[in-house]
Amino acid sequence: MRERDKPGLDNVQMSRAIKLPQATAIVVGIIIGASIFVQPSEITGRVPSPTGIFFVWAIAGLLTFIGASVCAEFASIFPRSGGVYVYLKETYAPPLGFLWGWAMFWSMHSGIIAAIAVIFGRYVAYFIPLGPIGIKGVAIAAVLGLSAVNYLGVKQGSLLQTLFTLVKIIAIIGIIVVGFWLGPRVPGGALGSGDIQAPIDPGGFLLAVVAALFAFGGWHMVTYNAEETVDPRKTIPRALLIGIAIVTICYIALNAVYLFVLPLKTVMSSDRVAADAADALFGSGGGAMMSALVIFSTVGALNGVILCGPRVYYAMARDGLLFRWLGEIHVRRRTPHKAIFLQAAWSSVLIISGTYRVLFARVVFTEWIFFGLLALGLILLRKRPGHSGGYKTWGYPVIPVLFAAASFAIVINQIAANPKESLTGLFIVGIGFPVYHFWVSKKKKGVST
Numbered sequence: 001m002r003e004r005d006k007p008g009l010d011n012v013q014m015s016r017a018i019k020l021p022q023a024t025a026i027v028v029g030i031i032i033g034a035s036i037f038v039q040p041s042e043i044t045g046r047v048p049s050p051t052g053i054f055f056v057w058a059i060a061g062l063l064t065f066i067g068a069s070v071c072a073e074f075a076s077i078f079p080r081s082g083g084v085y086v087y088l089k090e091t092y093a094p095p096l097g098f099l100w101g102w103a104m105f106w107s108m109h110s111g112i113i114a115a116i117a118v119i120f121g122r123y124v125a126y127f128i129p130l131g132p133i134g135i136k137g138v139a140i141a142a143v144l145g146l147s148a149v150n151y152l153g154v155k156q157g158s159l160l161q162t163l164f165t166l167v168k169i170i171a172i173i174g175i176i177v178v179g180f181w182l183g184p185r186v187p188g189g190a191l192g193s194g195d196i197q198a199p200i201d202p203g204g205f206l207l208a209v210v211a212a213l214f215a216f217g218g219w220h221m222v223t224y225n226a227e228e229t230v231d232p233r234k235t236i237p238r239a240l241l242i243g244i245a246i247v248t249i250c251y252i253a254l255n256a257v258y259l260f261v262l263p264l265k266t267v268m269s270s271d272r273v274a275a276d277a278a279d280a281l282f283g284s285g286g287g288a289m290m291s292a293l294v295i296f297s298t299v300g301a302l303n304g305v306i307l308c309g310p311r312v313y314y315a316m317a318r319d320g321l322l323f324r325w326l327g328e329i330h331v332r333r334r335t336p337h338k339a340i341f342l343q344a345a346w347s348s349v350l351i352i353s354g355t356y357r358v359l360f361a362r363v364v365f366t367e368w369i370f371f372g373l374l375a376l377g378l379i380l381l382r383k384r385p386g387h388s389g390g391y392k393t394w395g396y397p398v399i400p401v402l403f404a405a406a407s408f409a410i411v412i413n414q415i416a417a418n419p420k421e422s423l424t425g426l427f428i429v430g431i432g433f434p435v436y437h438f439w440v441s442k443k444k445k446g447v448s449t
Helices: 022-033 041-046 050-077 085-090 096-126 133-151 154-185 202-215 219-228 232-261 262-269 273-282 286-318 337-353 355-382 397-416 419-430 432-442
Strands: none
Touching: 022 219, 022 232, 022 262, 022 286, 041 050, 041 202, 041 262, 050 085, 050 154, 050 202, 050 232, 050 355, 050 397, 085 096, 085 286, 085 355, 096 219, 096 286, 096 337, 096 355, 096 419, 096 432, 133 154, 133 337, 154 273, 154 286, 154 337, 219 232, 219 286, 232 262, 232 273, 232 419, 262 397, 273 286, 286 337, 286 355, 337 355, 355 397, 355 419, 355 432, 397 419, 419 432
16 A cells, blocks of 8 residues: 555545634634733833824734735635645745744744643633642643644534634623723723823834734634635635734724723733723622633633644645654544644643743744745735736735835844844744755655654
């Protein structure tokens, strides 16, 4: 029997179970994790003005929408598993795609899984006394449990994602409605104070936009599941744009509630702003209610990230850039089961060691280098014959160029603000270049993987 004819290899295909509602739920559920409920203080501290705060979130939402529009056109041209990895590989060269996957596995993607899982554990500890070891244990259990669900099938994973996202959005709408209904009874809200016209420093505003953009992180991950999406050329672009619009509206509305209920100084200094707003509205029980919402929200975000990541490693293995066994599809489950297991294992190691904090903080900004290259790559791709998709980026070519400029500005700003850590992060990503060339040379020599 030839190797490609063995069960679980090239002759087994993933099942298409993700429709528009599920794809949109992936976009929304991954983006809205814990940050919007926990710490908008980083934005408010840099822009101490309600008017400026709303403007920051609107600009961040617009930039994310533009990035999603660029990604949507790529998705309509290359409807294959792997998303950004595929787009970079096909537009530029395989080494650039490999670097994306390299950074994803060792830090960017696995690190965010670990970070979200630990946040989940910390909020569980609000209700159940847990020490540091207990929090890590709960975090690992969440990673392994959700990985098991996604091992069972993409239908199960995407259904769970849709359920959690739907409940999350209903809860957010409830917060917004109740906040504006009961808010007038709470004195001292920032929207009723005179500091609405407080001066805004341009440098602080830019840093605030960067911080807000990180709160929109993960919007591109839905592209990883293209081969499990029904009519991906249409579904993924629609899911990206609808999802970003929903998230932007939710973020602006939630910040409006915070500022309607709380003084500006409280919003600036709080690391649990949603709980503080709930306490102001309902008394001391509000904190417990918001902690429960954060738990629910982090589970939804965690499931989405776990669902999407293995598809990149599967695509890389299929292209011969990772161990071939990572490209195997389970005969019955139709999922990249070994890639799911490897992702869960490495994320658990990062949770146990705590190194995800350093790795993620150093490397996460580098994804904006790839986003900027992706936007410029769209211009290169349109010049090639035979590369056209059903979706076209609005405002081409001006909008992609502006997005690329904004992406590179984020990178430069991060390097200027923290040069030592940033350069270390770039070095970690750059290690992928010699690894790629070593791997390719080994493949050319016929060494089996």
